[in-house]
Amino acid sequence: MKYLLIFILFPFTILSQNQNTFRIEFNTDFRGYEMEEFNERINDPAYIDKFYYDELTNISLTEGFNFEMSVSYRPFKFVSFGIYGGYQFGKVERDLRIILNQDDIYTPNDTFPGKRMFEVQSINAGLNSSLLFNEMSFWKSQSGLSRIETSFSLQIGFGWASFNTYDSFEGFVDNDIKRVYNSTGLQMISTLKIGYLLSKGMYFSSVGLKLGYQYFQTSDLQSEGDAYYTYDRKTILDFSGFNVGLYLSIGR
């Protein structure tokens, strides 16, 4: 009975001493995106009028940026739990041109350069948990590492994604109309962080680098008018890929 009690109560013996247990973190990172199916669609000549180009060059959407905020609480010395919310986006553009033929052969044709924009974005929210290596005894025994923090975190959440596409030509007034398609999906991210503790007193603050991998594939892109992108083949958004960035945290 005595040993059972010790076993049950042991995790509580390593409870933090009420210091540095509430944390707010802001981060921004550069993200690589897979987008294989999506890039196939935007390069498929079946979906772009030959009138707009001489030669269809290959373009691909492979990267973007993310801004995120999280709030976490550390109930145990090595582990924290929290919630996060973020916004990520990426874009790619294709060069187009419109040629207006003149009536006589002596007047050169008018050529208007333009661009077809492809923008993707998502809003994500979910839960996170972190394992704090710098709170472990092997880390604390090294005096040279006292100002260094490092952790491994897992995030699981949900994302609401959208894809906009529109054309814009020089010499023509933009009419601000974008074709919009939406999709959703489950997001999972694992991240390794290493940072420097700027202050450790009443407030703690730290800044550092993060490196991770995101898995986030959405359902088929569909408009509110019940049309898929494209009209005869469905397309998902695949935001999966590696990411690297910076974080800043403050807490008590």
Added chain:
Amino acid sequence: MKILICVISTLFITLAMYGQKKGALGIEVSTCYNQYNLGEFNKSIDKMNSNSSLILNTDEYSEIRGGMDYGLAVNLQISQCFNLGIYGEYFSGKSKNEFILISGGEFGTPIDTSYWTRHLEVNSLILGLKSSFFISKSAFWKKHDWLSKIESAIDLSVGYSFSGFIFYNNISGVPSGTGKEINKVSGIQLKSQFKIGYLITNSTYFSSIGFKVGYQYLNTSRLKGGQFNYFFNEENAPRLNFSGLTAGIYLTFGK
């Protein structure tokens, strides 16, 4: 001299009480319903609708009068009675109306009736600074024991808004990529709110939940109007006036 010593001692004791929760770092999340003052905007939309070939298919036309607001703030208690923070909020208002379009009938062509749903949305993302004055931390409030679990504050905030108007149609039975016309504007938001809530915990960690009611001022720049904009030309493009009353609930937590 004795009176002076008593006054100074009382002042120091009071200040010592004020010194207890200074430095707390907290998060506030809130959701409210906002009323908007979109008279000019709704009038411009009505004028355009009445000049189009679309016929309203319901008895009453639905206008945008209000919408939901979601806010998040990070606050630092700089003194016993005041906190300062940064906030972000998003609010929107939507309307959806059913129309029919009757086409054809000339020169023996068949008459075709299509059913349209016209969607209008106005929205705004605000980023700014806010400050709160806690009435519940002043001396007269602390005198009453029964008020010890009640918190009350006045919030003042100023922010920059990224606002927009979105318009699109869906035609029933015709799958089509939704073409949204997006018209972006901006403005300065000023907001003041009165909060009253219940302190759930007030020790090392604090949390509270309550109600807030207030007034928001936000009148944006003019929407873009022009040759290719459906609703507005350059002379009659309205502003988005989100000014009005706001009421909702909030939750705070922190340490």
